Amino acid sequence: MPDEMSRALIRERARGLRHLEASAYEPSALVIGILGTGDFSRSLARRLVACGCRVVVGSRTPSRVSVFVHQVASQMEAANQADLVFVAVYPEHYSTLVHLKPALAGKALVDVSNGLQIKQEGPSNAQQLADLFPESSVVKGFNTTSAWTLQAGPRDGSRQVLLCSDDQMAKSSVMQLCRRMGFIPVDMGLLSSSLEIENLPLYLFPSWRTPIICTLALFIFFYLYNSVHEVLHPYITGGKNKLYKLPIEIVNVTFPSVALVMLALVYLPGVIAAFLQLWRGTKYTRFPDWLDHWLTRRKQFGLCSFLCAALHAVYSLCLPMRKSARFQLLNKAFEQVRRRNNMTMQFKNNFADVWRMELYLSVGIMALGLLSLLAVTSLPSVANTVNWREFTFIQSTLGYCALFMGTLHTLIFGWDRAFLAAQYHFGLPPTFLLVLILPLTVLLKTHTRSHTHTQTAEQVVLSLLPSCGDSMARLFLCTPFRSGLFNSRPREPVSCRF
Ligand SMILES: Cc1cc2nc3c(=O)[nH]c(=O)nc-3n(C[C@H](O)[C@H](O)[C@H](O)COP(=O)(O)OP(=O)(O)OC[C@H]3O[C@@H](n4cnc5c(N)ncnc54)[C@H](O)[C@@H]3O)c2cc1C
Ligand SMILES: NC(=O)c1ccc[n+]([C@@H]2O[C@H](COP(=O)([O-])OP(=O)(O)OC[C@H]3O[C@@H](n4cnc5c(N)ncnc54)[C@H](OP(=O)(O)O)[C@@H]3O)[C@@H](O)[C@H]2O)c1
Ligand code: HEM
Numbered sequence: 001m002p003d004e005m006s007r008a009l010i011r012e013r014a015r016g017l018r019h020l021e022a023s024a025y026e027p028s029a030l031v032i033g034i035l036g037t038g039d040f041s042r043s044l045a046r047r048l049v050a051c052g053c054r055v056v057v058g059s060r061t062p063s064r065v066s067v068f069v070h071q072v073a074s075q076m077e078a079a080n081q082a083d084l085v086f087v088a089v090y091p092e093h094y095s096t097l098v099h100l101k102p103a104l105a106g107k108a109l110v111d112v113s114n115g116l117q118i119k120q121e122g123p124s125n126a127q128q129l130a131d132l133f134p135e136s137s138v139v140k141g142f143n144t145t146s147a148w149t150l151q152a153g154p155r156d157g158s159r160q161v162l163l164c165s166d167d168q169m170a171k172s173s174v175m176q177l178c179r180r181m182g183f184i185p186v187d188m189g190l191l192s193s194s195l196e197i198e199n200l201p202l203y204l205f206p207s208w209r210t211p212i213i214c215t216l217a218l219f220i221f222f223y224l225y226n227s228v229h230e231v232l233h234p235y236i237t238g239g240k241n242k243l244y245k246l247p248i249e250i251v252n253v254t255f256p257s258v259a260l261v262m263l264a265l266v267y268l269p270g271v272i273a274a275f276l277q278l279w280r281g282t283k284y285t286r287f288p289d290w291l292d293h294w295l296t297r298r299k300q301f302g303l304c305s306f307l308c309a310a311l312h313a314v315y316s317l318c319l320p321m322r323k324s325a326r327f328q329l330l331n332k333a334f335e336q337v338r339r340r341n342n343m344t345m346q347f348k349n350n351f352a353d354v355w356r357m358e359l360y361l362s363v364g365i366m367a368l369g370l371l372s373l374l375a376v377t378s379l380p381s382v383a384n385t386v387n388w389r390e391f392t393f394i395q396s397t398l399g400y401c402a403l404f405m406g407t408l409h410t411l412i413f414g415w416d417r418a419f420l421a422a423q424y425h426f427g428l429p430p431t432f433l434l435v436l437i438l439p440l441t442v443l444l445k446t447h448t449r450s451h452t453h454t455q456t457a458e459q460v461v462l463s464l465l466p467s468c469g470d471s472m473a474r475l476f477l478c479t480p481f482r483s484g485l486f487n488s489r490p491r492e493p494v495s496c497r498f
Helices: 002-006 015-023 039-050 075-081 091-104 125-132 147-152 168-180 191-202 206-238 249-280 289-295 298-321 323-338 343-349 351-377 388-414 431-453 457-464 466-478
Strands: 031-035 054-059 072-074 084-087 108-111 137-140 160-165 184-187
Touching: 031 039, 031 075, 039 054, 039 147, 054 075, 072 075, 075 091, 084 091, 084 168, 091 125, 108 125, 108 168, 125 137, 125 191, 137 168, 137 191, 160 168, 160 191, 168 184, 206 249, 206 298, 206 431, 249 289, 249 298, 249 388, 249 431, 298 323, 298 351, 351 388, 388 431
Parallel strands: 031 054, 031 084, 054 072, 084 108, 108 137, 160 184
Antiparallel strands: 137 160
């Protein structure tokens, strides 16, 4: 028992870690070492010195390094003097540092390296460093912070620094240091997370790939479709050269078409998901991967739609400015004078057209206003100021309103022209008709869904799935409905899965 009492509560650690414990309260008490004298090292040293830290930089050839804010020592001197060491050399050169092993034993080593390509399996650079220096505590971090951000300070660029380590004490010391430098440390857990952290800077908008491909594919399709409709057709049938329409008019039919279809694609997966849950009679089974993927990309689909709608609005405002529009106006006026028509008569004859334009423009502006609200709410700083119910109201209810307004805008724009044979060039329907298919499908399906609130489950299933007959009905009637579709309480935050 006396032996037990005399044993120290905290195991005696090597010099570096004892210093780290002290530094948990005062990081400036630490001597920070940096191995390597490249871009990253220079920027880091500058920032650390600016924050009042004591820095020692270690180079293989100290005499050859001149452009430093701090005196450069040899690698061994730096390793000996420092309590916490940043390894700012490329991972392929880690093996050249093994002679520093005794000097670095018991100290925290910060691995700042990035990979050259995305790795699905380890070991990560940090784990390789930990294998080379088993007596040191490796902390992964700062690889997502560029040398430029370090030099300019945390106000320029991302302020978050993702950190992970198997040694809690070493990690919290680096976190303290991070805060002192003006960054925000984010604890990513154990060193096994280092692979994920190293992959992060290598991704190129992974969640945007599908929405961007969809936007581009739709843009190309509608652009070609409209060119055939508006440029090729008049040329072939009447020898008229309408190529001047390509830069603005065709683009201004293409952008709104993409905007509306993309907006419908934001709400279509929710409808499919709800129907799938209804079909299965439960919400506790996994969706197919493609639907899961689609559901998690709705924000990006929505923002692409917003961008196209905003560009369409700008293009629309420019329509009357064009020389071709002015010539058309002059030609019309000239034609009227030639035919000795009365202007007032013309206005009266085109009363329906006047109303049509007033209405579709007003509804279009409202649709864009709602989309702008959705886009603003998708900013994390704004989203954080509303609760889940408010966010769902804006994203879901007002989002559907935006889809409805966009569809109405297009319907009014189309007016009765869907029934005019002259609009079917080469037998192809006018673009607005093509564009309306998906939004109308989503809106009609949602309308059916919202009716489920006032019907019994049995009625809904039977009315929704007439063709599936008795077997489907039996399946649904026997299964308790837990999907939340049949009550009016706000839905639970299902989207928290992404
Ligand atoms: C400009 C713009 C910006 C946008 N920004 C954002 C944004 O910041 N964040 C965002 O999340 N969306 C964003 N969106 C997309 C869209 O507004 C939201 O996803 C919206 O909540 C979808 O509403 P919903 O009623 O169709 O879907 P939901 O209410 O999510 O779903 C409808 C039904 O589908 C089922 N379901 C859906 N998802 C799941 C799931 N993951 N697990 C289980 N069941 C599920 C449920 O049965 C649910 O009842 C944006 C859209 C636009 C146009
Ligand atoms: N640059 C950035 O913006 C940035 C951002 C995040 C992470 N990083 C990471 O930081 C590390 C350093 O990047 P950097 O841009 O500073 O690279 P760099 O400019 O090429 O500098 C690398 C330094 O490593 C040292 N070194 C030590 N042993 C070496 C060896 N055997 N062969 C060659 N050089 C050796 C050299 O300094 P001495 O000759 O003085 O020894 C050299 O200056 C990398 O792992 C990188 O992934 C960089
Ligand atoms: C400020 C907002 C808006 C304005 C000023 C506006 C204006 C216009 C104009 C002038 C046209 C006729 C273009 C032409 O003559 O070819 C048009 C058509 C159209 N608009 Fe908008 N619009 C707006 C918002 C929107 C939004 C938000 C959407 C969809 C999300 C949308 C979708 C469409 C569609 C699909 C067409 C039919 C394109 C065609 O087939 O010719 N518009 N809009």
